[in-house]
Amino acid sequence: MTNPTSPATPGSAALPGSDSATARTSPGAAGRPLAVVTGASSGIGAATARQLAAVGYEVVCAARRSDRVEALAAEIGGRAVTCDVSDAADVARLADVVGDRLDVLVNNAGGALGLAPAAQTDVADWRGMFESNVVGTLQVTQALLPALVASGAGTIVNVGSIAGRTVYEGGSGYTAAKHAVAVLTETLRLELVDQPVRVTEVAPGMVRTEEFSLTRFGGDQERADKVYEGVKEPLVAEDVAEAVVWMVQRPAHVNIDLLVIKPRAQAAAHKVHRES
16 A cells, blocks of 8 residues: 655645546546545544545545535545445446545445434334445445555555444444444455455544534434533544544555544443543
């Protein structure tokens, strides 16, 4: 894998969108290594796209909300692709935009829906979480794997969660989905051991972003705020993004199988120090 260490050229112009033929070349503009970040419209995805661009990558920013990814791509000199990772046609279009060579794939799209006990949980929420977190990760990986192999040293970073290593009451659907992401990651690593592709996972704990808990609770801001109430310093999106950049910048023979990152105030998913 190319390990860029110098920042991207300041003021670089935004590249054409996904409908432009000139946007279909890879590696990226001016010979920069190419990265794809899914779920790039906010939170960890947006922070990761910015930090990868800052260390020299051209970034394909993929998410469902066109306006947001277009603004982000313009900001960092990348490309925007409107993409629902659970939609096979969208994923195929993403692969077409990427082209035949890719250095880094960050599978970040996903999220949590609801916090009801398993006996009362909405099955539609489970389907939504599995489609975005698991099926989406699988589809994007399948579509972009040939380009990662063609790079000669590709890296896949799956954004999991500590919920993929433990369980908590009310979290059955999300923990099941993130356990599936963890198992998918480990299986891919076994199956691709003879290929020039590293398969890694970053598993964050409590991260305060503008949308994760708000989405989980259907837009209930008061309930979302209570998740972080009394926690002096939860992680923020930039903390996780820095970890991702560190992982992909290791020498090509070094594989960070799993990086668990939590705030100091969180000992486990269910054990958080809250100040009164």
